[in-house]
Amino acid sequence: MGKRFGRSFYTQATLTVGRKLLGARLISRVDDQLKEGIIIETECYIGPHDRASHAYGGKKTQRNEAEFRIGGHVYIYLVYGMYWQFNVSTFQADTPECVLIRALYPLNGYQTSLSEKQKMRLANGPGKLCRWKGFNKQIYGEDLASSSIVWIENGERITPRDIRATRRINIDYAGAEWSSKPWRFLLKRYAQFLP
């Protein structure tokens, strides 16, 4: 517990990072508020071949350029005009691959009077966790290996038996081949709290 993941963690294969992030703790200090949560759901995007990736076909824009950076950088963008999505770049430089953090189990930064159910609702979705954490364009490109605003530390010990893999959410537009890939990972013991 309490050890920050460095560059060598994020430069592993994207599917490996997607699985190993489960059980880890996402820590951030935004607006002087230290908030910590266990990562319980992730999703992998492996451009340029992945039709669901923003970098499909090698497309590189001002919006997704962080995806191309060496593993460990924050790629955050707005969807549906109102929700931020927090991603971590993975693998090597110039490989547009990343992991979307889809849900957290809050460890602090909430009213202690909240019920377990209410607490779980704070960050059990990719848009909700950014709202809870206060994440927005401000953290675009931050390096998780050295940032003082946002980083990830190891946490719960996870074994393959603790993980469930499923198809990714809301990317049917990418076609059957890509939307059916089992690149979404979640911790079984928290599955009951996911929508």
Next chain:
DNA sequence: GTACAGATTGAG
């Protein structure tokens, strides 16, 4: 310049 869809969410 203008059109349009989207890695979501919460209400009805």
Next chain:
DNA sequence: TCAATCTGTACT
């Protein structure tokens, strides 16, 4: 089931 809400991207 559906609207909210807005920016990046594509196309005229």
